[in-house]
Amino acid sequence: MSLYIEARIRADLEDLWKHTQEPALHQRWDLRFTEITYLPCADGEPQHFRYATRVLPFLTIAGTGVSAGEKRRADGTRTSALRFACPHPLSLLEEGSGYWRYVPEEGQGEGHEADGIRFLTGYDYRPRWGWLGALADRAAFRPLMGWATAWSFDRLRLWLERGITPERALLNAVADVALRLLGVTAAVLFAPMTALAAAALAVILPPLPTTPAARRCLRTPPARTRAPRVLSTLSTLAPLATVKEPS
Template sequence: MGEHQRGKPSGTHGQIYVEIGICTSMERLWTLSQDPALHPRWDLRFSRIVPTESDDGGTARFRYEFQLPFHTIKGTGTSLGHRMHADGQATSVLKFTTADALSPIGPGSGYWRYIPTADGVRFITGYNYRPGMGILGKMLDGRVIRPALGWATALSFDRLRLWAESDLDPADSRNRWIIDALVRASGLVAAALLLRQALTGHHAAAAAALGATVALASCLLPAHRTVPRAGRCLRHAPDERAGLAPSALAVLPSPDRAGWPAERK
């Protein structure tokens, strides 16, 4: 298999790139990220992944779901993973699509790289897509949807890291993130009330100082090491190789290719 391809991105704003270093074995990381029963437990982009078909070459077809409060987005995908690179690296490529008019993500493709290091594995993803939801989706993609997806991917990668390194269940890390966010939000509300009190003239100096201190603490105090953070990930490729998709992506069949069974409802 060739190493890379230099095709143009399928979207209008360039691919989403996320990278994190994980102190674990290649085998454990491969299992946690490739097992369709385990993958949705840490990845915020999926609620369910169901394998549906595979061929002799290792190409697999799957259905995916993303559950919203009042609607479940459904789509299909194809994937192919390689573990036997001479340099010890592993790669996985995928293509996906959906007919759901409410999905902000249209047809797209992506890749994962697993690069062994002295401390563990560099885990990398790059993916791109055509915006969904018609004109509205195109308007929101660059400023809202794509940044939100990049953040969700990075937060998911840190949840995976905590699971692989410390055996911290993704549900527990999610709860810790929610508690941390609520505490910080409460601190900002308290700071706003204190600063409002300072404007009334009652103990103005003390209220202003305390309000500013609380606001700074809410924003700047680092999260506990067991609280997942998107900021622990790289969001831009540090080298050319990491940002290029494996050549297998170019020949991977699309989910709706003739010969695959129709998507099951």
């Protein structure tokens, strides 16, 4: 079961492309990565990159990937596709592929922001550890990856639409969770009869407009969604090189 996330972002198409394609900007808003670095490659070849995620203060899991993009298309859309692999034995994710699409809404041309951009991704991966890994993936890891992708897309939207930096958006999210937990705790301590209602409200109430939320993103793909052709081009390349883990 592949993952699909879609957000509508009212921003300039060039700005959105820049914030998603430049590693220094991408790693700031994407909760799934701590570091993204381009690797040297020859002109005209797909771009290889290294990515890393700090799971614990003393544990960083890294992998490699290769990407290619179509920045100019006749219909005004843009596409970026990638393959990735992680050799780290502690990584549940072994290898996978996916794409990003940038679809200006009707009435929006290049360099305009009238109706927004449908920014969407579809990706899938193969878990390691056999049946145990498949079970852990379906029960916990895949839902977590879907939520993290959607939350990150909304954090990117706040950055481009409202000028709220990813760092500030994270602080807003932490404060939001803390206030909800405080409200539930207060209900348990001082009004136990209302504790259940307080917990339900903490879950149901929407976040503030300045706080990123995964629920704002579409998680179900349209019926005729299909992967871009450029992704099949990447699938013909040689296997990705492994990355030596930092000591």
